[in-house]
Amino acid sequence: MKHSDFHIGLEFMGLAGFWWHCTDVGTRTIVAIQLDRDDPNWYLGPPYIAKEMVFDEQEIAACHLTEEEAIKAAIHEHETSGHPGFPNEVVTHMMQVRYKDPDNRYPHKGVLRFDRHRPDGEILHAYAGRKDGKNGLWNCTCRSCGPMGRCESANSSRCRSRRPPMCELALIGNPLRDEWHQPDRLA
Missing domain, CATH: 2.30.30 (SH3 type barrels.)
Structure with missing residues (x-):
């Protein structure tokens, strides 16, 4: 409607x-x-x-x-839909990560409802966040779904991403402005 x-x-x-x-x-x-x-x-x-x-x-x-x-x-x-329809074990993992540290949960849960789309078509499904003690920025943990969420493997002709599908990555930035960058090295 x-x-x-x-x-x-x-x-x-x-x-x-x-x-x-x-x-x-x-x-x-x-x-x-x-x-x-x-x-x-x-x-x-x-x-x-x-x-x-x-x-x-x-x-x-x-x-x-x-x-x-x-x-x-x-x-x-x-x-x-381009959304992958995550299997149970993936959803269980995402929820465990999201709720494992009750004292350091991401305060803006509504921002996690929205998928991010990279210029190459890759869908990033944000599911958790934690504050970096060094610089005070939030690290957002995402699940990468590949272009349109339908990549079978990293070698698929439809997949333009060098990362395997469904890999986890961290984004750092300002979620309220949708300003993110991927750090060169993940801790």
Whole structure:
């Protein structure tokens, strides 16, 4: 869906198949309550007893008016996505790295939601960050997916990267400005 599709009172399907009721439309976001209660008093308002949640541009794009639209979009995403669909062991490793040091977690988790795209087409999926004690910059740990995330091996004709697919690398820089560089030598 697009931001312009929303209006107060609209019921729509959001992520994971939950149904929502739009309660406000902002300049770039919408606000909605989840329709997960049997008692209609939860939905009387404003103010609402149910917690209102803000949907940003990415979350709005993942919303649908019908289950059929959501299914068609999921099939289309599966057939055309450049994202690799990481296997379980890769996701488990990424989560262990992300949460292993609770006192030094990256404070801007929202920045990790967005993949980076190098000029050569390689997709970098950032999943963790830690602060470098020497210079105070954040090291961002990424998983490299190759151009369009579909490289089978480093020797694949579709792969323009010299790194093997799914290798880890560190980027240093300012994540809020999307300014990154790869250090010459990784510790």
